[in-house]
Amino acid sequence: MIQLAGHRPAAADPTPPLRTGWWRAVPWRDLLGVAPFAAYLLVFLGGPLYFVVSGALSDADGRPTLDNVIASLTAPQYRAAFLSSLQVSALTAVIGAVFGAFLAYAVLTGRPASPLRRTVSTASGVLAYFGGVPLAFAFIAALGQTGLATIWLRGAGLDLYAAGFRIDSLTGLGLTYVYFQIPLMVILITPALEGLLPQWREAAENLGASAWAYWRLVALPVLAPALAGATLVLFGNAFAAYATALALTSGSIPLVPTAIASALSGNVLVGQQNVGLALGLDMVLVITVVMVAYLALQRRANRWNRR
Amino acid sequence: MTRGRRWRAVVLALAALYFLLPLVAMLEFGLRAPGGGYGPANFLAVVRDPVLLSSLLTSLQIALVAAVLVIALVVPTAVWVRLRLPAVAGLLESATILPIVIPPVVMAAGIAFVQANLDGPLFRELFASSLTALTPFYVVLALPFAYRAVDNGLAAIPLRTLVEAARNLGASMAGALLRVVLPAIRSAVLGAAFLTLALVLGEIVIARILLYTDTFPVAIVEVGRSQAGVAVALSLAALVLTWVLLLAVSFAGGRRTGAERTP
Numbered sequence: 233m234i235q236l237a238g239h240r241p242a243a244a245d246p247t248p249p250l251r252t253g254w255w256r257a258v259p260w261r262d263l264l265g266v267a268p269f270a271a272y273l274l275v276f277l278g279g280p281l282y283f284v285v286s287g288a289l290s291d292a293d294g295r296p297t298l299d300n301v302i303a304s305l306t307a308p309q310y311r312a313a314f315l316s317s318l319q320v321s322a323l324t325a326v327i328g329a330v331f332g333a334f335l336a337y338a339v340l341t342g343r344p345a346s347p348l349r350r351t352v353s354t355a356s357g358v359l360a361y362f363g364g365v366p367l368a369f370a371f372i373a374a375l376g377q378t379g380l381a382t383i384w385l386r387g388a389g390l391d392l393y394a395a396g397f398r399i400d401s402l403t404g405l406g407l408t409y410v411y412f413q414i415p416l417m418v419i420l421i422t423p424a425l426e427g428l429l430p431q432w433r434e435a436a437e438n439l440g441a442s443a444w445a446y447w448r449l450v451a452l453p454v455l456a457p458a459l460a461g462a463t464l465v466l467f468g469n470a471f472a473a474y475a476t477a478l479a480l481t482s483g484s485i486p487l488v489p490t491a492i493a494s495a496l497s498g499n500v501l502v503g504q505q506n507v508g509l510a511l512g513l514d515m516v517l518v519i520t521v522v523m524v525a526y527l528a529l530q531r532r533a534n535r536w537n538r539r
Numbered sequence: 540m541t542r543g544r545r546w547r548a549v550v551l552a553l554a555a556l557y558f559l560l561p562l563v564a565m566l567e568f569g570l571r572a573p574g575g576g577y578g579p580a581n582f583l584a585v586v587r588d589p590v591l592l593s594s595l596l597t598s599l600q601i602a603l604v605a606a607v608l609v610i611a612l613v614v615p616t617a618v619w620v621r622l623r624l625p626a627v628a629g630l631l632e633s634a635t636i637l638p639i640v641i642p643p644v645v646m647a648a649g650i651a652f653v654q655a656n657l658d659g660p661l662f663r664e665l666f667a668s669s670l671t672a673l674t675p676f677y678v679v680l681a682l683p684f685a686y687r688a689v690d691n692g693l694a695a696i697p698l699r700t701l702v703e704a705a706r707n708l709g710a711s712m713a714g715a716l717l718r719v720v721l722p723a724i725r726s727a728v729l730g731a732a733f734l735t736l737a738l739v740l741g742e743i744v745i746a747r748i749l750l751y752t753d754t755f756p757v758a759i760v761e762v763g764r765s766q767a768g769v770a771v772a773l774s775l776a777a778l779v780l781t782w783v784l785l786l787a788v789s790f791a792g793g794r795r796t797g798a799e800r801t802p
Contacts, residue, residue, distance in 0.1 A: 414558075
């Protein structure tokens with residue numbers, strides 16, 4: 233592909249003097265082209281988020297207060313919900329990242345455009361984004377009371393349910409989450425793995441490095457920011473997920489989204505709605521921290537990109 | 540070299556086991572007949588049960604409208620960013636991660652607040668049916684991966700050359716987009732549309748919290764409370780259908796570019 237130099241026809245004044253102000257350098261007319269996209273996100277993503285924040289910071293009559301936020305952070309049932317949400321997110325993010333990276337590398341070392349690669353990449357898309365409901369039923373079919381894997385394991389002398397396993401427990405939920413975390417990791421990490429230049433490995437080998445030394449001293453340091461960033465996205469993904477839990481358990485596992493949903497549905501005290509929104513605000517803050525860290529890591533990861 | 544191959548085979552075999560086992564279990568579970576033995580009864584529930592059938596039609600309608608909106612938003616924006624605003628490409632790519640991690644439950648909470656507290660003809664229109672109420676927000680959830688899919692498609696074609704050639708021959712910008720760029724990236728666009736379908740067939744959080752219970756995934760979960768076999772069978776059918784569609788697009792796209800390289 234031919235990359236033309238110069239991204240846009242030079243404007244009438246190609247080098248705006250700094251003194252006239254920085255806004256001269258901003259291509260305002262060009263920014264209009266992304267305005268519909270930005271406006272859509274502002275209305276349909278920014279709108280709901282605005283009402284979450286404003287509702288979280290006011291009481292049932294609309295007066296500003298911090299009580300909801302304080303309640304959402306101190307009440308014992310919400311603390312328990314945050315703890316198990318953070319646990320299951322962190323654990324499935326790390327497991328998904330490790331296995332997803334290995335799987336992505338195993339697929340990448342095959343022929344490009346092979347049926348294997350197409351199968352894995354399309355299946356990753358479906359499983360990573362299909363999310364919740366079908367996966368919940370897949371695991372009910374496999375590891376539920378009468379599931380196929382449960383029956384097989386019982387035949388092999390291992391009775392999961394006698395050992396205390398339940399598919400609608402935190403463990404069962406974690407197992408199901410890994411099923412979409414691994415595919416998401418494959419999607420996220422494949423570009424970074426493709427960016428490992430063969431020349432680096434050749435150079436390392438010519439200098440006498442073993443495969444292990446190459447990975448430890450060259451490849452892993454280069455990949456580290458991308459791996460850490462992708463793990464953070466996986467964490468955010470699991471932290472945000474609720475459909476699986478909803479389909480699997482009808483709300484018996486204490487997770488933050490479960491707490492939000494029950495506060496919103498109003499089957500608790502009046503005024504709990506605003507506490508539900510405050511829990512939503514807490515989630516958004518956690519996600520924001522994760523995303524800021526991800527963007528910082530992404531910047532480091534791009535250092536080795538030739539683009 | 541053989542050690543590398545063996546390592547690869549082990550990883551792929553483990554992955555195949557972990558990913559195929561639940562699918563095989565779904566098939567076995569879905570084929571179990573209510574009275575014992577095996578039969579397709581659970582799969583046929585979708586045509587037997589009018590509630591399930593109408594919910595499927597509702598969800599397909601939502602998916603269609605959402606896919607059209609997603610493509611109308613994403614294709615011009617991605618083209619524009621590649622041609623005119625490469626400086627914001629990185630920013631936009633990061634922004635497209637956002638809806639992956641924005642909790643649907645939080646979006647639902649904000650929308651529920653609007654639903655309960657704001658009134659007016661505009662809002663009444665918006666919340667009139669599951670189609671009008673859910674579609675705009677499913678579009679938001681679908682934007683990140685649709686943007687990625689389309690942008691990858693654009694990276695694979697000589698976009699600037701194509702657009703400049705079309706413009707030199709007298710096409711308007713919109714004409715160049717519709718008649719040159721869109722056909723050139725059609726497999727990426729179809730991929731984005733099918734992933735939107737996947738999302739719509741799997742989303743229950745927003746629908747449940749806003750009390751729109753007539754979509755397919757919500758109906759499946761409801762059925763699953765009493766007839767797990769039906770829910771498993773239909774989930775499998777939806778999963779396999781979407782995947783086959785994506786796989787077909789992937790192979791069709793691959794053949795096309797392969798054929799073009801040998802004139």
